[in-house]
Amino acid sequence: MQNKTNPTIWAIGDVQGCCNALDDLLQHPEIAEDPNAHFWFAGDLINRGPSSLRTLRTIMSLGDRAVCVLGNHDLHLLAVYAGIRHQNKSDTIDEILYAPDAEEIIHWLRHRPLAHYQYDHLMVHAGVMANWDVKKTIKLADEIAEVLQSKQWKKYLQKMYGNEPNRWRDSLTGSKRRRVIINALTRMRMCYPDGSMEFGSKDSPSNHKSANLLPWFDVPNRKTEKTTIIFGHWSTLGLMVRKHLLALDTGCVWGGKLSAIRLNDRKLVQVDCEGKGKK
Template sequence: MPNKKTPTIWAIGDVQGCCDALQELLNHPEIKEDEHAQFWFAGDLINRGPHSLKTLRTIMQLGERAVCVLGNHDLHLLAVYAGIRRENKSDTIDEILQAPDVEEIIHWLRHRPLAHFDQNHLMVHAGVMAKWDEKKTLKLAAEVSDALQSKHWQKYLQKMYGNEPNRWRDSLTGSKRRRVIINALTRMRMCFEDGSMEFGSKDSPFDNKSNDIMPWFELPNRKTEKTTIIFGHWSTLGLMIRKNLIALDTGCVWGGKLSAIRLSDRKLVQVECTGKRR
């Protein structure tokens, strides 16, 4: 039997409900011509953009061709649905909550991972702690996924929010352990030199004037430094393509672009975002 062809993989940055830009991207000649291509979405599929429900339905219709990791906005939707959080004024998730198929959508979302690895590429939404290698990252992400996919998933979300603990210890258990995992994979940007997370900074790291903090990917002795990591979450960082680092949040929801990169040769495709953020 012939060997099964490795599918082309396009990694896509934060969509955040900008479905018009997503559909334009999927219909781009470079992308549309390969009907077997896979699409890796780096989290924050929804919220702030004008068409969150349509975005989810578009991605869900891709079936197994779509690989999605959860971002902080996706987790926020789950928390609001579970009655743990209230909607914010800038949210655009009410149409999802009112949809007739909301239970199906929430079930689908709960079964998305927080980390995905294939072809020596590790995809997360925000970042990976310096003490975690690829295998540990996947194992810890799976702990959270097991909780989200369990019968009592709402209970586990109740203690998801908070900035403490802000550093990893193997001895952590229960809600504190899950909170550190979630914060690292879906919220982290800057860290102190000892690897602990700093949550106050959202600006570009190139504008950072503090010697006390640095981008998580600049931490010394990071155990994933030889693994290519794909992430989003950081629109002020923008597009960054290095040997072992691909940052893809190019601020579509803020009037920027939606970006996709082909992993095999790093071919970049971008479309302008025409939708307006609420």
């Protein structure tokens, strides 16, 4: 993947407002030795952890060296800011909402994609539906990006939430189409063998012995099975490194670790979390 013209890239799992851990990671000798390194963040930059505002400011300060895809917690912040979603008791986003530069931060967040493909790696927050190839995944993610960056973005987010439809059809239009795209890229974990999404399961796949449920990446005939996919979202799955899969949510906010993998050689760097977030 890497050559003389390509930067060193570290893919980083869910930070979720644990900025002390992020600072420790960025200052790790293995990472800090290259001042030109780039960082790919697999979504859920904020929420539940104690320093959501500082986390966003830190990542924003990296400029073009940071590539971020949106996760479900990041979209939740946008929905709360838009006035179409109430905060949860476990949220730690007040400091963002009342920051003097809140408008600038929200603008920056709205301009992050839901999928990123470069150097033969596809990064999303949660997963990719079995009947989407890379080209289709990026095309559909771009549909959401166009909506989020529009002047009517608040209106479009009003119908973002819901578990239906739970499968993709090319004939889908409007809010139903957008909901399936967003759910797949930011919420999906387990699926039925036909590729339709199931949203009730959050445990490790080993705890689901039903033959009717599979991790999204084990659905038969998945069109991206030969593409390396980077994702987070699934702390109970934890670190998983396969030839074409890099799962990087190692539960930092729950007292686990914050993980980074260097893409060219799969060097793993992990730092301890600063403490448990809100549940």
